[in-house]
Amino acid sequence: MDDKHMQIGEVAARTELSLRTIRHYEETGLVAPSARSQGGFRLYTEADVARLIVIRRMKPLGFTLDQMRDLLDATDRLDAGDVLDDGERETLLGRVREYEQAATEQVGKLRTQLARAEDFAATLRRRLPGASAERD
Structure with missing residues (x-):
């Protein structure tokens, strides 16, 4: 997997989840950003995106x-x-x-x-x- 880091906005676009929803899943311990930028921004990897997609697929079920x-x-x-x-x-x-x-x-x-x-x-x-x- 690629170690490229993405900010939350890109992750939201890729997963079709809102920033608020992603933050909620972080608060509940379902997903955690893989890193933080020097400025404190959440940074995510492809593995984090895949995890969020699993969550997104489970929710409507x-x-x-x-x-x-x-x-x-x-x-x-x-x-x-x-x-x-x-x-x-x-x-x-x-x-x-x-x-x-x-x-x-x-x-x-x-x-x-x-x-x-x-x-x-x-x-x-x-x-x-x-x-x-x-x-x-």
Whole structure:
């Protein structure tokens, strides 16, 4: 990974998160700037951006901050390159597996909600004057 440092504004643009949201995630311990400039500005790396993107993807699926922290802890430990005994590695993988299953389940629920919302919008369109079947 590139060790290039970015200021918070660039990170916000890349992650599509607000500066306030990024600072909130820092305050709650989900992410920490990798460095600070001499002027005290937060500096982030590609790894920090990747971490924020994981958080951004978990949020609309209804995961709590504690769950985000737990998953990130598990993936950090798996990715650290430290020697893990088989039991510890399997425990961490089990945690990741549980989050994957929860995410898959939530995606299914969202698909159902989306289909219902699309049906509702189509029903409303059909009620409007000049509505055509082509718009459905």
